[in-house]
Amino acid sequence: LxxxxxxxxxxxxxxxxxxxxxxxxxxxxxxxxxxxxxxxxxxxxxxxxxxxxxxxxxxxxxxxxxxxxxxxxxxxxxxxxxxxxxxxxxxxxxxxxxxxxxxxxxxxxxxxxFPEDSAGGLMNTDTVTVRPEMTLDVVMRYLRRLKDGLPDITDNLIVVNRKGNYLGVLYLTDLVTHDPEDSVAEAMTLDIQAIPATWSAREVATRFEQHDLVTAPVIDEDGGLLGRITVDDVMDVIREEAEHQFMGQAGLSETEDMFAPVLLSARRRALWLGVNLLTAFLAAWVIGRFEATIQQVVALAVLMPVVASMGGIAGTQTLTLAIRGIAVGQLSIKNARWLLWKEMAVAGINSVIWALVVALIARLWFHDTNIALVIGAAISINLLAAAFSGAMLPLLLERFGIDPALAGGVILTTVTDVVGFLSFLGLATIFLL
Amino acid sequence: LxxxxxxxxxxxxxxxxxxxxxxxxxxxxxxxxxxxxxxxxxxxxxxxxxxxxxxxxxxxxxxxxxxxxxxxxxxxxxxxxxxxxxxxxxxxxxxxxxxxxxxxxxxxxxxxxFPEDSAGGLMNTDTVTVRPEMTLDVVMRYLRRLKDGLPDITDNLIVVNRKGNYLGVLYLTDLVTHDPEDSVAEAMTLDIQAIPATWSAREVATRFEQHDLVTAPVIDEDGGLLGRITVDDVMDVIREEAEHQFMGQAGLSETEDMFAPVLLSARRRALWLGVNLLTAFLAAWVIGRFEATIQQVVALAVLMPVVASMGGIAGTQTLTLAIRGIAVGQLSIKNARWLLWKEMAVAGINSVIWALVVALIARLWFHDTNIALVIGAAISINLLAAAFSGAMLPLLLERFGIDPALAGGVILTTVTDVVGFLSFLGLATIFLL
CATH class of the missing domain: 1.25.60.10 (MgtE N-terminal domain-like)
Structure with a gap:
């Protein structure tokens, strides 16, 4: 330029x-x-x-x-x-x-x-407080004397008692529509519960979404007012959580710079590729156990990726549903049983359909009924295993403090690869040789 | 109960x-x-x-x-x-x-x-408007006479002229801090641009996030005020877009009910499994072209999933980065060239490293230097192809009006499977037989 x-x-x-x-x-x-x-x-x-x-x-x-x-x-x-x-x-x-x-x-x-991803870490300390016994007229005069005006995104003033304990909020909309002679106590709203500083950012976001909040007061364990959280920061939390889930599935951090330096990117990616290489070699090792079988029936080598891939796809669907459920707080140990049964039932139906379809194609391709039966059975087994691990894995990982969005996908495809190759080549060894 | x-x-x-x-x-x-x-x-x-x-x-x-x-x-x-x-x-x-x-x-x-996912579809019509020549005192008296008070999430009143055209907003924070004798024109904010009703929900969300808005006025093409958008609806947009991206990658809709009826779920999943079956059989067909080669060197069958899987993982990382970039509006045709070069450079480095690692493991496992050389070369080729398609695919799909979050993953793994099997088995046929 x-x-x-x-x-x-x-x-x-x-x-x-x-x-x-x-x-x-x-x-x-x-x-x-x-x-x-x-x-x-x-x-x-x-x-x-x-x-x-x-x-x-x-x-x-x-x-x-x-x-x-x-x-x-x-x-x-x-x-x-x-x-x-x-x-x-x-x-x-x-x-x-x-x-x-x-x-x-x-x-x-x-x-x-406070930790960055807690209510305390999200809050601002720029609160404007009033006392319940003030009249609205006094409040207005107080506000007009504020040197810098009110902070950005102020939809209410926070009502505290003499000790600084949180009592409620006075919405500006109520301040301007009530009689100026009314007291703050008469015009204030009591049903906005303050958020404890120890809440996680995710809990804060859920509260904001479910109560359509613009700002919310934050208190310490004794009810003392510490600050307030504003909706702009909550939008950032929602955005970051979503990116974490989406990027995490590919082993990327949500803070990843699209144009990060090449060497830095290569190093970060290498870690994830390394983890996946281990699982790929695990799958290869399983196949290696059946070298003799493949030697005799080469069609197995041609068809085995189909078994693994169908399991991977089906499992990822269940996994995705479960991870979303956990993230929005709608899936926990309590109702996991239902999800598991439903997903197993879905997999049951799909396993029959796809076993038939794949078996038919294999029969037409290789003119060998036994191969068709074996691949059909293997597909069924793998789809059921996929549904089971897709539903249970996220909760299990969560329990052990491992982020399912990050580790779920790798572990799941390892399971479906291993189960897929093992069932297909194992059944083939038993029935085809 | x-x-x-x-x-x-x-x-x-x-x-x-x-x-x-x-x-x-x-x-x-x-x-x-x-x-x-x-x-x-x-x-x-x-x-x-x-x-x-x-x-x-x-x-x-x-x-x-x-x-x-x-x-x-x-x-x-x-x-x-x-x-x-x-x-x-x-x-x-x-x-x-x-x-x-x-x-x-x-x-x-x-x-x-208005379409549901446009600014017009998001807006509420519950606006409270004032005129620039009113004094703040008159505004206050007008507000106190409002029967139902002000609507929820009102941070400003919208200032319009006689014809109902949008002029600016009067923040309640300014209303209560300015002298009551001031006119609306003196206290109002002019730099909040109104949102045209035709904007997409995504554009609205970006505007809210970047300008820290709580509400924003919506206008028609002549500048006439139509309504307003509130931040609670924008949070829903951000949440839904994120879920669409996350769930879309597994072929699920963001509206999917975790406990949907089994038959409905099975039918919906079947579609995605069917699409993936086609691509799996395409990969199988590629392998089938090399049956004779595999017959002679069974080690190829053992190792070929490693080549495909490394390509799939690396490609998904680039794809994820690109999809996120498009979604947040930071990646377009204009700067795609940069992303492509950076990702190709990252893939170049990683392809050397992983070609060496995989070749070494293959050499130790099968005691065959030629196989090691062939798999190393195939890994390199596939990682480069993966980076290329991961970076270009989303923009290409977007151009053709296809949602990259939905179709990107399937197409990408098809590419990496086919390129992986083709390069590995092809090179093996040339150099090992």
Whole structure:
């Protein structure tokens, strides 16, 4: 780009929202991304960083010197700062902390004391509180005196008692529609339950979705108000959880940068390929046990991928249903029995149909009724095994603290490969030789 | 359950939010679900129905008689009614329309005129509008006279001119912090752009996420205000899109009921299994071309699943990255070239590493250097082919209007199976015989 083009590009870039700039940066490959990042005005740097996926953020942070970084993140809200704090180089973090005043330092410390994916980690501390005995008129006058106005995404004021314990919320919609002489106690809503800081991000998201919340107060174990969670952060949680599930099935992290450096990507992918190589060789080893059989009936070698692949597909369907069920909190040990029976019944029907279809095709192809019978039986066995492991595996993994979205697929296809080859070649050895 | 237990269950059930009742119903198998549905009080029926996935909703609608259904859906907001309207039996829809007054009938007609997954389909018509020349004091008095108060999730009032054209929004936070003598024009925000009714739900979600919106006005092509979209509906869009991607990869619909009737499930799964059977037999046919080769070197039959599976895994990783990129709007024809080169480079590195590893294992296992060389070469070829198709396939499918989340996986593994078997057995035929 020439000088004039660069200036135009910079103007266009800086006219965007920080989230839009972040989105654009992520869709650029490394060199162009660095170029564009240098065009972003320093005052937006901090906010843009908060919107980036971890990988891209680390990349850009590496390009900044200490002074730039401290200036960029120093102006962030403490909850945003807390989110990116662990991505900052250690040398910087102390300098950042030093640049904060005591109040912000305390807030940062508090925010860092909660895990990132808990209600405490999601919350902001920018609450505006009122007391139940105030009249709405007094509240209005209080609000008009607020120096910076109300924080973004404020749909209610939080009502607390003298000790700072949570009592309820006063919706702005009620504030503006009630008689100004009414007290906060008369206009407030009592049935918004506050969220304990220890809740997981997933529980918070479910609460927001089911109660159509825009913001929700967060409390400590004694009912003391700690902060509030806003719906924009909850949307991010839903998006990230979904990406985690989707990308996890391919062994990718949801923070993966589409244009990550080649060496980094190759290293990360290698791990997953290595895990799968082990399972592939396990399947190969099973086949190897039957070399003598294959030597005599080569048709087996031709047909065996069909058995394994049908099992893999059917099992993945059940697995996917179960993983979704667990993720949305609709599947647990309690109702797993029902899912298992239903899936076994479905597999029962499909195993009959597909055994017949595959057997028929095999018969037509190889003109050998025995091969047809053997592959039909093997398909049936593998579809039933696939349904069983697809339904039980996620709950089993969950129980052992292993993420089913990440490990489920590999383990399942290992099972269906091994069962498929074993049943097909095993039956063939017994009945065909 | 006994009589007393039933009464307790009913009390607990009806104390929940409609969304929570819907969530609970979905986690029950059919018989228990019907039982629980009968315990839900009639006044909640309509709202609960709006929160259910399509499959479950259809199931429960079948259990209701005409009178119940008309009563249940007649009280819904018109936008909610529009959402479930096409799931109602045809015999009912006319009766429902007849039960509405003229204003609601017009609104329903308007809502039905937009596709469900467009901004027009997402919007509610419950807007509260003000005019720029009003003073805030007048606005407040106007709001206090509103019979039903402000609608749920109202963070702003929409400012329109005399013709009903959209001008901007007056945030409630500004309404309560500004001087009451100020005019709406002085306190309003101009930089919230209204959303055209023709935008897709995905575009709406991106706008909400990037601008941290709680509500957004929707306009027609002439700038006339049609309604507004609220963040709770946008959260549903994000959730559904994510489920569509995740479930689609296994050939399942995102509306799939975990406890769907066995026969219905079996029929739906059968379709996907059938598609995959075709591709499995295509792969088998490729192997069949090399029967003579396998007859002479049985080790090939043992090792060939390793070649196919490594290609499938590597290709799925690239495919997943590309599908995510398209879904979030960060990958298009414009930057696809970069992704392709990066993925080919990653595959280049990994193909060398894994060719060596697999060749080494094959050498140790079968004590045959030629087999080792052949499988190494085949792995390399397949990993490169996998990266190429993983990166290009989604954009190609998207171009032809085919959903990559649904078809991408099947086509990709067909490619990697065929390329894997063809290169491995082909090279073996040339160099080993």
């Amino acid at each position: 020439q000088q004039g083009g660069m200036r135009r590009a910079a103007r266009m870039l800086n006219a965007l929202q920080p989230a839009e700039i972040a989105h654009l940066l992520e869709s650029l490959p490394p060199k162009e991304r660095e170029l564009a990042w240098n065009l972003v005005e320093a005052e937006y740097d901090g906010e843009v960083l908060t919107y980036l996926h971890d990988d891209v953020r680390e990349h850009l942070i590496q390009l900044m010197d200490t002074g730039e970084l401290v200036a960029a993140v120093g102006s962030l809200d403490t909850d945003d700062l807390a989110d990116i704090f662990q991505d900052l180089p250690v040398a910087i973090t102390q300098e950042v902390v030093n640049s904060l005043d005591q109040q912000r330092r305390d807030r940062l410390e508090k925010a860092l004391s | 006994q009589q007393g237990g039933m009464r307790r269950a009913a009390r607990m059930l009806n104390a929940l939010q409609p969304a929570e009742i819907a969530h609970l119903l979905e986690s029950l198998p059919p018989k228990e679900r019907e039982l629980a549905w009968n315990l839900v009080e009639a006044e909640y029926d309509g709202e609960v129905l709006t929160y259910l996935h399509d499959d479950v909703r259809e199931h429960l609608i079948q259990l209701m008689d005409t009178g119940e259904l008309v009563a249940a859906v007649g009280s819904l907001d018109t936008d909610d009614l529009a959402d479930i309207f096409q799931d109602l039996p045809v015999a009912i829809t006319q009766e429902v329309v007849n039960s509405l007054d003229q204003q609601r009938r017009d609104r329903l007609e308007k809502a039905l005129s």
